[in-house]
Amino acid sequence: MRWMGVGARRRQVAGALGASALILAVLALRGEASWAALLAGLAAVAAAWAWPGRTAAPSSGEAPRPALGSLLPSAAVFPDPVILVDPRLVVVEANAIARSVLPALKERQPLAFAMRSPEVLDAIPAVISTGEPARVEVAGRTGNEPTWEVRIRRLAARSEAGLGQPAAALFFRDLSDQRRLETMRVDFIANVSHELRTPLASLSGFIDTLKGPARDDAQARERFLDIMQAQAQRMTRLIDDLLQLSRVELKEHVPPSTPVDLGATVAHMVEIMAPLARERGVGLALEVPQEPVRILGDRDELLRLVENLVENAIKYGGSGKSVEIAVRRQGPGGTQGERVELSVRDHGPGIPPEHLPRLTERFYRVDVAESRIQGGTGLGLAIVKHIVGRHRGRLAIESEPGQGATFRALFPAAP
Secondary structure, three states, X not given: OHHHHHHHHHHHHHXXXXXXXXXXXXXXXXXXXXOHHHHHHHHHHHHHHHOOOOOOOOOOOOOOOOOHHHHOOOHHHOOOOEEEEOOOOEEEEEOHHXXXXXXXXXOOOEHHHOOOOHHHHHXXXXXXXXXXXXXXXXXXXXXXXXXXXXXXXXXXXXXXXXXXXXXXXXXXXXXXXXXXXXXXXXXXXXXXXXXXXXXXXXXXXHHHHHHOOOOOOHHHHHHXXXXXXXXXXXXXXXXXXXXXXXXXXXXXXXXXXXXXXXXXXXXHHHHHHHHHHHHHOOEEEEEOOOOOOEEEOOHHHHHHHHHHHHHHHHHHOOOOOEEEEEEEEEOOOOOOOOEEEEEEEEOOOOOOHHHHHHOOOOOOOOOHXXXXXXXXXXXXXXXXXXXXXXXXXXXXXXXXOOOOEEEEEEEEEXX
């Protein structure tokens, strides 16, 4: 009779936990609770453990403990690391990804053996005692280590959970990409502010001079107006590049679907750039096939890509030298099919190898002073990278000091 009473009570507990799991699962599907899916899984585990049909506890007196791996269809339902600990902070269970992130993590051993974070270890007892959830951010000790958000939830009060039974759950979420993006955004805003502030300050200073000491100085007025015009043009270029970069990033997830003759597009832009090349004393050598070379693309974006690459080669390639632009077909390579390569080569001073990995970063310049003298905004190669990415292509940069530089954009050929 006593056994039947315990069974009934356990059925009631299991039913309540099962209902909770169902509600949390619905909330997760509706997107109303970011942690609902994980909590639903844990509630389902607890419901299965509480159901009276399970095997009786071992006669050795050891408290029964649920196992995530045995009660869930697969531990893969938890996309992030999950760890269950008992009131002594001994690990009861952990999913596979948690064990891969913390290699020293072992069941029936203290969590402190695998995780050296005092903030997390101190927060767990408080959560078990009060029932109030906690959130702790654990930053990596080096730039290569991830930053984790650890959310701690109580599963049972200290008085209700025996040794070896889960009292708290730790949910981990990798914040490394988010923190990296935040850092990039802060740097981007700082760079934009700096790039705009410099010409604005120059304009403001010259305006004050023209309204004051140089009011009646015609020669100074002409000289200052030329400088002011150059600074205004610099700001215009910067704003245009920022808008172009934003537009490309906004559409980068949607690949173009219109066939474009890349050879004709390149030839058109090279013709437009010819006057600048003659002014700088640079010769342009163009090589394109006679027949159309089609890729799926956005013609305006491809024109901007060619413009940026050719303009950079003209400005930094050195006076009296040549810039070689070529469009070539490449045969099938593995499973990639036929490819089309656009290459732009200059014969300038080249780029030191330590700068190559960062050339496509926003506002990154090998020589800041030279870039500003040439009227660069520091965004040209960032735009090139995103345009190539939207066209599902690949950008490669090859250079050696004193040997010039070659920029190659490789695109899938249109079917």
